[in-house]
Amino acid sequence: LLAYLVMMAPRLAELRRVVVAIDPAVTSSAESDETGIVAAGIDAAEPPHGYVLGDASGTYTPDGWARKAIALYRSLEADYIVAEVNNGGEMVKHTLRTVDPDVPVKMVHASRGKATRAEPVVALDEQARIHHVGSFPELELQMTTWSPTDDRTSPDRVDARVWALTELMVGRPARRRIRTA
Numbered sequence: 001l002l003a004y005l006v007m008m009a010p011r012l013a014e015l016r017r018v019v020v021a022i023d024p025a026v027t028s029s030a031e032s033d034e035t036g037i038v039a040a041g042i043d044a045a046e047p048p049h050g051y052v053l054g055d056a057s058g059t060y061t062p063d064g065w066a067r068k069a070i071a072l073y074r075s076l077e078a079d080y081i082v083a084e085v086n087n088g089g090e091m092v093k094h095t096l097r098t099v100d101p102d103v104p105v106k107m108v109h110a111s112r113g114k115a116t117r118a119e120p121v122v123a124l125d126e127q128a129r130i131h132h133v134g135s136f137p138e139l140e141l142q143m144t145t146w147s148p149t150d151d152r153t154s155p156d157r158v159d160a161r162v163w164a165l166t167e168l169m170v171g172r173p174a175r176r177r178i179r180t181a
Helices: 002-012 062-075 090-099 114-126 137-145 156-169
Strands: 017-023 036-042 050-055 080-084 105-108 130-132
Touching (some): 017 062, 062 080, 090 105, 114 156, 137 156
Parallel strands (some): 080 105
């Protein structure tokens, strides 16, 4: 792992953008879905590569997931938070702003199914253009075991990963912004 991180360091030092994506759960009981919280960045290569930088997903109260997402946003000096608002609407943005009134939030709405939404990101994975910086065992387990035909479980970590990488890599070029380590 250390050798991989050292090899990737020059590219990571020049990330154009970094976002934290949230797929919030509306309850926090033991039976609740997790809140997916995944950070990703995009480099300046042509074609660009995406990097999964963190996974802070878990079962949290609304205040808990907001604090986790904002802590990840701050630790990575991210550009903004991407938040799915299908379940919660403006409450999601309000919850984040209660913790930090200045955090930039982009609200996104899921209008297609999870599998359809994930297809462009899966294509980037197949092209080896997305890399995990570090080990994310629970995210990777969900990536390899979730089936779109099984609606009993929600792939919240995967959903947050898809939102982050879609924001960075799908359908439009990223703004030029060089980040330093």
